Amino acid sequence: MNALAATNRNFKLASRLLGLDSKLEKSLLIPFREIKVECTIPKDDGSLVSYVGFRVQHDNARGPMKGGIRYHPEVEPDEVNALAQLMTWKTAVANIPYGGAKGGIGCNPAELSISELERLTRVFTQKIHDLIGTHVDVPAPDMGTGPQTMAWILDEYSKFHGYSPAVVTGKPIDLGGSLGRDAATGRGVLFATEALLNEYGKSVSGQSFVIQGFGNVGSWAAQLISEKGGKVVAVSDVTGAIKNSNGIDIPSLLKHSSEHKGVKGFRGADPIDPKSILVEDCDVLIPAALGGVINKENANEIKAKFIIEAANHPTDPDADEILKKKGVVILPDIYANSGGVTVSYFEWVQNIQGFMWDEEKVNNELKNYMTRGFKDVKDMCKTHECDLRMGAFTLAVNRVARATVLRGWEA
Numbered sequence: 541m542n543a544l545a546a547t548n549r550n551f552k553l554a555s556r557l558l559g560l561d562s563k564l565e566k567s568l569l570i571p572f573r574e575i576k577v578e579c580t581i582p583k584d585d586g587s588l589v590s591y592v593g594f595r596v597q598h599d600n601a602r603g604p605m606k607g608g609i610r611y612h613p614e615v616e617p618d619e620v621n622a623l624a625q626l627m628t629w630k631t632a633v634a635n636i637p638y639g640g641a642k643g644g645i646g647c648n649p650a651e652l653s654i655s656e657l658e659r660l661t662r663v664f665t666q667k668i669h670d671l672i673g674t675h676v677d678v679p680a681p682d683m684g685t686g687p688q689t690m691a692w693i694l695d696e697y698s699k700f701h702g703y704s705p706a707v708v709t710g711k712p713i714d715l716g717g718s719l720g721r722d723a724a725t726g727r728g729v730l731f732a733t734e735a736l737l738n739e740y741g742k743s744v745s746g747q748s749f750v751i752q753g754f755g756n757v758g759s760w761a762a763q764l765i766s767e768k769g770g771k772v773v774a775v776s777d778v779t780g781a782i783k784n785s786n787g788i789d790i791p792s793l794l795k796h797s798s799e800h801k802g803v804k805g806f807r808g809a810d811p812i813d814p815k816s817i818l819v820e821d822c823d824v825l826i827p828a829a830l831g832g833v834i835n836k837e838n839a840n841e842i843k844a845k846f847i848i849e850a851a852n853h854p855t856d857p858d859a860d861e862i863l864k865k866k867g868v869v870i871l872p873d874i875y876a877n878s879g880g881v882t883v884s885y886f887e888w889v890q891n892i893q894g895f896m897w898d899e900e901k902v903n904n905e906l907k908n909y910m911t912r913g914f915k916d917v918k919d920m921c922k923t924h925e926c927d928l929r930m931g932a933f934t935l936a937v938n939r940v941a942r943a944t945v946l947r948g949w950e951a
């Protein structure tokens with residue numbers, strides 16, 4: 541099932557549990573605006589190359605639309621649509637005053653030079669600048685983008701609209717970025733994992749972890765989990781997969797990965813087949829890379845007792861059913877990885893106030909939001925006698941539906 545069909549399915553299941561009116565259901569499903577732009581840039585060798593860029597703005601009932609921009613070869617309209625919709629539900633689960641959006645460019649950033657990436661980002665911004673804004677739609681980093689990308693968007697946008705730091709989050713600190721945003725998604729994953737394990741009388745310390753993806757989210761999650769005594773036994777990225785059943789030394793792996801641009805070749809672990817990473821022995825599996833990786837092909841082989849969805853939509857609905865029958869507990873993406881957008885919200889608030897918080901305040905507030913979010917999801921699970929994914933979806937859809945009705949329907 542593709543990402544959009546899977547996301548629509550989860551939304552509809554939640555809508556039925558809530559007994560939503562069919563007109564309201566339809567209006568919540570249809571995106572507010574879908575933007576597709578051609579971005580043509582000169583390459584460093586003088587030749588011209590063209591990439592397709594997307595921004596899908598799904599819903600703004602609860603506030604400005606919010607979500608990352610992804611640079612990846614597999615970016616395509618249905619997936620961007622699904623990711624935008626997931627952002628609407630994620631900001632509602634986190635209870636921050638935003639709607640949802642997502643963007644992306646179908647390109648391989650690893651094959652572009654820094655100056656080509658800068659030109660591409662500036663052309664993309666030129667094409668969408670009149671459709672984003674501090675109180676309209678606020679982009680942020682996702683796969684293949686980071687603080688530097690946000691700095692270029694901020695600079696290009698500001699040429700049209702005057703200096704506007706709050707038009708993007710996940711910026712470099714020197715341009716108004718928030719302390720703690722870089723680590724926020726991984727830190728949120730840690731808080732979410734602690735909240736879930738606590739329900740089962742367990743703690744991070746003493747559990748074994750497998751992590752797919754060692755970029756922003758995966759590497760911070762690995763670092764923070766290992767600092768708390770969790771044993772990270774296997775990790776993968778595009779370069780390969782590695783395993784050490786006694787626990788990988790994460791600070792050494794971080795050093796290796798930054799020096800060699802990947803985990804491959806790390807001496808403190810053995811290489812394994814990257815295809816087996818998700819089915820390695822562990823207590824907790826953390827997918828932190830692409831969507832749809834847990835599916836009916838591998839769900840039966842998964843050994844983990846808990847899955848923490850750090851990536852967006854890593855589990856497709858067929859796998860959800862199989863894993864439920866096996867008794868595997870899944871903490872869904874729209875709660876588990878909401879730490880990133882929550883600290884993006886703190887960054888936006890700091891920019892609007894013109895006042896910078898210290899990192900301790902950011903991390904403490906993030907913990908408050910993640911703890912409250914978990915309780916809110918659990919309460920919905922009790923009310924609707926459902927699993928954590930449906931608990932999170934019913935929580936989110938109910939909040940967005942209430943805002944939509946309160947704002948009124950008249951055209």
Ligand SMILES: NC(=O)C1=CN([C@@H]2O[C@H](COP(=O)(O)OP(=O)(O)OC[C@H]3O[C@@H](n4cnc5c(N)ncnc54)[C@H](OP(=O)(O)O)[C@@H]3O)[C@@H](O)[C@H]2O)C=CC1
Binds near residue numbers: 682725753830877
């Ligand atoms: N950044 C954020 O704040 C948030 C991100 N997310 C989600 O988390 C996930 C990861 O995002 P982020 O960490 O920001 O992205 P990054 O680009 O920083 O890292 C992505 C990681 O995934 C790896 N990867 C890509 N394809 C594969 C593959 N086929 N097998 C194994 N590893 C692979 C990359 O390897 P390599 O480095 O070798 O290319 C890299 O380690 C995405 O689903 C994203 O949507 C969710 C919430 C917030």
Ligand SMILES: O=C(O)CCC(=O)C(=O)O
Binds near residue numbers: 852
């Ligand atoms: O920080 C943000 O605004 C959005 C991050 C994001 O894209 C996500 O949570 O998937």
